[in-house]
Each structure stands twice: as C-alpha cells, then as structure tokens.
Amino acid sequence: MEDRRKSIWQRLGLEGLAYPVPDHANTLAYSLGGITLGGMIILIVSGVLLTLYYNPSPDLANGSIRFLMTSTATGRLLRGIHFWTAQVVMLTLLLHLARVFFTGSYRAPRRATWWVGVLLLAIAVGQYFTGTVIKWDQEGWEALGHATEIGSEFGPLGAPLTPGFASNAPLLTRVYAIHISLIPLLLAILIAIHLVLIKKHELSPRPGQEQVPEKTIPFTQHLTRLFGYGLIVLGLVTILSILLPPGLGPSPVEGIELSKPAWVFLPLVPVEDKLGVLGIPLGAGLIFLGLILTPFLDRAPSNAYRPRAWLLAFGTVVMLALIGLGVYAIYAPQVSHLGM
Numbered sequence: 001m002e003d004r005r006k007s008i009w010q011r012l013g014l015e016g017l018a019y020p021v022p023d024h025a026n027t028l029a030y031s032l033g034g035i036t037l038g039g040m041i042i043l044i045v046s047g048v049l050l051t052l053y054y055n056p057s058p059d060l061a062n063g064s065i066r067f068l069m070t071s072t073a074t075g076r077l078l079r080g081i082h083f084w085t086a087q088v089v090m091l092t093l094l095l096h097l098a099r100v101f102f103t104g105s106y107r108a109p110r111r112a113t114w115w116v117g118v119l120l121l122a123i124a125v126g127q128y129f130t131g132t133v134i135k136w137d138q139e140g141w142e143a144l145g146h147a148t149e150i151g152s153e154f155g156p157l158g159a160p161l162t163p164g165f166a167s168n169a170p171l172l173t174r175v176y177a178i179h180i181s182l183i184p185l186l187l188a189i190l191i192a193i194h195l196v197l198i199k200k201h202e203l204s205p206r207p208g209q210e211q212v213p214e215k216t217i218p219f220t221q222h223l224t225r226l227f228g229y230g231l232i233v234l235g236l237v238t239i240l241s242i243l244l245p246p247g248l249g250p251s252p253v254e255g256i257e258l259s260k261p262a263w264v265f266l267p268l269v270p271v272e273d274k275l276g277v278l279g280i281p282l283g284a285g286l287i288f289l290g291l292i293l294t295p296f297l298d299r300a301p302s303n304a305y306r307p308r309a310w311l312l313a314f315g316t317v318v319m320l321a322l323i324g325l326g327v328y329a330i331y332a333p334q335v336s337h338l339g340m
Contacts, residue, residue, distance in 0.1 A: 022205065026222055031225065031226060032092050038226060038227075039085050042085045043082060046085065066248060085233070097121060098319065102207075102312060118292060129143065132262055143261065149338060268325075
C-alpha cells in the first residue's frame with residue numbers, strides 16, 4: 001500500500017511533498033486546521049456555483065435565492081451544502097484555535113503563525129457575516145443594519161459600511177462584492193502565509209514532549225488522511241442538506257427587529273443589550289486583543305500543561321463564559337438595538 005501511495009505522488013510530480021512530519025500530525029486534534037482548509041475549498045466551489053443564480057440587487061436578492069431553491073434541480077442541495085459547510089468551517093476553526101491554545105503551539109518560534117491564524121479567524125468571521133447578509137431576509141437585513149450603525153459611530157473609518165459611501169451602488173451589492181472577491185483574496189493570502197510558516201517552523205510538539213524524539217511520517221500520508229476527512233465533511237454536509245435544508249425568510253421589512261444573530265455572534269448579544277451596538281466591536285475587540293497577547297502572557301519554560309496552568313485555567317473560564325453568554329442569548333427576550 002505504501003509503495004502504491006508513493007507511486008501516485010511520484011506520478012503527480014509531487015514527491016517533494018513527502019518530507020517528514022511528526023506522527024501525531026495524523027491525529028484528529030492536529031488535523032483540524034487541514035479539515036478547515038478542506039471545508040473552505042468546498043465553500044469556494046459551491047459558492048462559485050451559487051453566484052450563477054444570485055442577483056445582488058436589494059429588490060431581487062431574496063427572490064433569486066428562492067428561485068434557486070424551488071426552480072432548479074439541485075439548487076436546494078447546493079445551497080444546503082454551502083450553508084452547512086460554513087457552519088462546519090467555523091466550528092473546526094474555533095476548535096483548531098482551542099487546540100493550538102491548549103497545546104501551547106502559539107509559543108516561540110511559532111508566534112507569527114499564531115498571529116496570522118488569529119487574523120484568519122477574524123477574516124473568516126467577516127466572511128460568515130457577509131454570507132448572512134446577502135441572503136437578504138429579515139436576519140440578513142438586521143445584520144447589515146447593525147453593521148451600518150456601528151460604521152456610523154466610527155466616522156470616516158466606518159464610512160464604507162454606510163449607504164452614503166457610494167450612493168450609486170446599493171450597500172448590499174457592495175457587501176456581495178466583498179464576500180466573493182476581497183475577503184476570499186485576503187483569506188488566500190493569509191492561508192498561504194500560514195502554511196509557509198507551518199512548513200518553516202514545523203508542526204509543534206505535543207505538550208511536555210519538546211525534547212522527546214518522535215516517529216515521523218511523510219507529509220503525503222498526512223495529506224491523504226486530510227483528503228479522507230474532507231470526503232467525510234462533504235458527505236456529512238450533503239446529508240444535512242437533505243435532512244435539514246437551510247430555510248430562507250421573506251424579503252426584509254425595514255424598521256423592525258425580530259431575529260437573533262447566527263450562533264457565532266450570540267455571545268456578543270448580551271453585551272450589546274447593555275452597551276448598544278458599540279458593544280459588538282468592543283466585545284469582539286477584547287476577545288481578539290486577548291488572543292493577540294496570548295504569546296506574551298505565557299512565560300512558562302515549556303509547553304507542558306502544568307507550567308501554563310494559570311493561563312489554561314483563565315482561557316477555559318473565558319471560553320465557558322462565551323458559551324454561557326451564547327446560551328443566555330438564545331433564551332433571553334428579544335431586545336431592539338437598531339436605532340438605539
């Protein structure tokens with residue numbers, strides 16, 4: 001079997017990818033980043049196909065998606081795959097971040113890798129947000145309304161998020177353009193940098209095993225494992241698309257606020273309830289500031305768990321608090337934020 005695998009990579013002219021990586025690269029925990037990348041590839045392919053049917057005009061956007069779902073042979077399935085893959089990508093990305101944090105993989109010499117990963121998370125959240133907006137139902141309209149009000153609070157810096165920035169182009173159309181062009185470009189650049197840094201500094205050792213020699217495997221074997229995980233993800237999202245196809249509300253009604261945001265943003269809802277729409281950038285800013293400062297807060301002599309116990313405990317408390325805020329937001333009464 002190993003000889004057959006080698007011949008396949010040699011036939012593709014990719015035998016240079018058979019460089020050694022630690023054996024634990026093939027564990028599920030250390031494959032989360034690769035699974036996320038595979039999910040992003042599925043998002044790109046399904047997203048390109050969806051653009052063939054989508055009309056970014058505010059008057060036609062919702063109807064174009066409804067046409068896709070009801071009048072094309074595979075439209076409902078295609079949109080379902082795109083929707084559920086987005087959920088999987090955000091989940092595996094957050095789990096990957098947690099794994100890197102708890103295993104101390106952010107420590108020198110991998111600080112730059114960590115910071116690029118944090119920036120990737122921020123851009124991916126932006127991609128998820130713009131994807132919510134462009135379906136242009138009540139949830140999408142309210143999401144854009146929040147962004148508009150936040151933008152208006154930041155003066156010239158927030159001008160691109162306001163309708164008056166380019167009055168000849170509807171804000172929805174600009175958000176769509178950002179969703180399919182600018183953000184994917186930024187993601188591609190950052191992913192390339194992230195992969196180069198991982199290759200340069202190698203996969204981080206397991207906690208407490210920095211000085212212990214470890215069995216290695218060819219990177220091509222790891223790629224084969226990731227390809228298998230990618231097929232599992234594709235199969236899972238296809239099943240979910242059939243059994244639980246994503247819904248679509250009617251075209252939005254302006255001036256009312258009825259929906260709660262997607263699960264990714266739920267922890268910020270209680271903060272917004274207390275502070276208004278500025279609570280969103282404040283809460284998100286504090287989270288990302290903490291992530292950026294993490295390598296500086298870790299002064300332990302190794303990546304073992306015990307020397308980093310206080311930081312791991314603090315990180316656990318923060319994660320549980322965010323989960324608790326999200327659960328609270330699900331059951332809390334609806335509060336109007338737009339126009340506050």
